[in-house]
Amino acid sequence: MLLDRDDLGALGLRLAGSASGSRVNGPGSRFVVWVQGCTLGCKACFNPQTHAPNADVTPTDELARRVLAHRAESSSGLTLSGGEPFEQAVALERLVVDLRRDWPTLNVLVFSGYTLEELRGPRAPRGATELLAVIDLLVDGRYVAADASARPLRASRNQRLWVLGRPVHEPLPAPLEVEVQIGPSGAILVSGFPDARLRRALGELAR
Numbered sequence: 001m002l003l004d005r006d007d008l009g010a011l012g013l014r015l016a017g018s019a020s021g022s023r024v025n026g027p028g029s030r031f032v033v034w035v036q037g038c039t040l041g042c043k044a045c046f047n048p049q050t051h052a053p054n055a056d057v058t059p060t061d062e063l064a065r066r067v068l069a070h071r072a073e074s075s076s077g078l079t080l081s082g083g084e085p086f087e088q089a090v091a092l093e094r095l096v097v098d099l100r101r102d103w104p105t106l107n108v109l110v111f112s113g114y115t116l117e118e119l120r121g122p123r124a125p126r127g128a129t130e131l132l133a134v135i136d137l138l139v140d141g142r143y144v145a146a147d148a149s150a151r152p153l154r155a156s157r158n159q160r161l162w163v164l165g166r167p168v169h170e171p172l173p174a175p176l177e178v179e180v181q182i183g184p185s186g187a188i189l190v191s192g193f194p195d196a197r198l199r200r201a202l203g204e205l206a207r
């Protein structure tokens with residue numbers, strides 16, 4: 001049976017990866033979920049391996065258990081990145097609602113390539129309104145490689161940081177911060193905001 005996006009939202013989400021205790025993907029120490037799949041095609045995207053919608057579906061309740069198990073070292077909240085989170089908005093809204101039953105003060109930050117105007121407009125991805133209603137912070141807009149930003153949490157100058165829910169009192173990470181985590185299997189995870197030189201070096205290593 002071929003599942004469409006609505007069926008997928010009812011089951012779970014395509015996941016590219018996750019990390020706990022991250023200090024560069026939002027204020028404080030956070031659990032980060034990177035979703036798999038993005039149709040926006042920004043030139044020189046830092047995460048091209050997340051574009052194809054080809055990951056297995058992870059049930060949202062399984063992912064919620066994973067987030068809660070790491071609550072102590074990710075006490076500042078949850079960051080949703082990608083890939084494009086709003087292309088799986090139905091499943092992510094369900095994840096946030098489920099998590100807040102056990103963690104009512106959970107702060108949620110989303111990095112999206114869509115602008116807030118697109119997400120509120122008539123051509124918004126399905127579930128965008130509902131996901132916008134449950135998140136606290138949004139960094140929006142396509143990545144424009146030719147217009148790099150040195151502001152915290154924004155990779156290019158067109159991108160904006162919106163407070164849509166509860167304000168955050170922890171400081172934002174410093175601009176251009178990069179984090180390297182080594183997983184239990186030895187896999188190396190690089191995230192954050194590398195400058196152009198580091199992006200090029202990482203691109204060479206990935207080949």
Ligand code: SF4
Pocket residue numbers: 038039040041042043045046047048050082083084112113114142143
């Ligand atoms: S929206 Fe994000 S993941 Fe998608 S192409 Fe642009 S930078 Fe890459």
